[in-house]
Amino acid sequence: HMVEEQHPSGxxxxxxxxxxxxxxxxxxxxxxxxxxxxxxxxxxxNLDLGGGQYDANTKYLVDKYQVTNFVYDPYNRSVSHNxxxxxxxxxxxxxxxxxxxxxxxxxxxxxxxxHIRLAWSALKPxxxxxxxxxxxxxxxxxxxxxxKYNANRGVETYLKDVEDxxxxxxxxxxxxx
Numbered sequence: 001h002m003v004e005e006q007h008p009s010g011x012x013x014x015x016x017x018x019x020x021x022x023x024x025x026x027x028x029x030x031x032x033x034x035x036x037x038x039x040x041x042x043x044x045x046n047l048d049l050g051g052g053q054y055d056a057n058t059k060y061l062v063d064k065y066q067v068t069n070f071v072y073d074p075y076n077r078s079v080s081h082n083x084x085x086x087x088x089x090x091x092x093x094x095x096x097x098x099x100x101x102x103x104x105x106x107x108x109x110x111x112x113x114x115h116i117r118l119a120w121s122a123l124k125p126x127x128x129x130x131x132x133x134x135x136x137x138x139x140x141x142x143x144x145x146x147x148k149y150n151a152n153r154g155v156e157t158y159l160k161d162v163e164d165x166x167x168x169x170x171x172x173x174x175x176x177x
Contacts (some may be wrong), residue, residue: 029132032060036098038130042066046097047085047122050102052076070094072118074148089122098121099127100150104133104151107142111156116165129166133158 019027026033035057040046044067051057051071058069071077072085088094097119106112119129134145136152143150151157163170 026154029101029134034056034132035061035098036064038096038098040067040096042064044068045070045093046096046098047072047089047094047119048100049073049097049099049119050075051098064074064081089118092122092124094122095124095127097127098132099130102163103131104136104153105149107144107149107151109161112161113165116162119166130164131155131158 004103019029019031026036028034028037028147037081040061042065046061046067047068048057048069048071050073051069052073053076055071058071061067061069070085070088072082072089074082077085099115099119102115103112106115116131119131123129133155134150136150137152139152139153140157141152159170
């Protein structure tokens with residue numbers, strides 16, 4: 001299994017499936033833009049961990065890349081939906097796993113580890129997992145308000161968490177500066 005991580009920054013305003021940064025560029029941590037730089041291959045299957053309640057990304061992946069997408073999201077999908085997807089994950093049948101702007105909203109380390117472990121266990125041999133992190137204001141001071149949480153830290157701060165589960169075969173595709 002291999003992990004590829006991205007290094008995003010800035011704020012997101014979602015318009016028609018794409019998120020935009022304050023400078024007008026596409027946010028590659030959420031929405032359709034989170035998938036466009038992954039090199040997804042036609043005829044493959046993806047597990048979208050924390051993919052939300054809507055199926056726009058699933059439709060987008062089929063239409064643009066011919067990738068079959070399954071969303072697992074314990075906060076935004078029904079118990080029966082998630083059980084069906086977990087049954088597939090238990091068979092390690094996914095070519096890719098995506099986790100877009102999820103690690104940064106999981107405050108408890110053991111819950112983050114469970115999320116990463118699910119990505120690992122769902123992959124076929126030689127599958128790839130992609131973790132993208134919204135770094136917020138990059139202060140390292142968590143934002144918590146009315147049940148919302150964002151760690152406000154970059155992808156590099158999650159590298160050890162991912163390596164603890166995936167081992168040393170983690171590849172970071174962009175500079176971490």
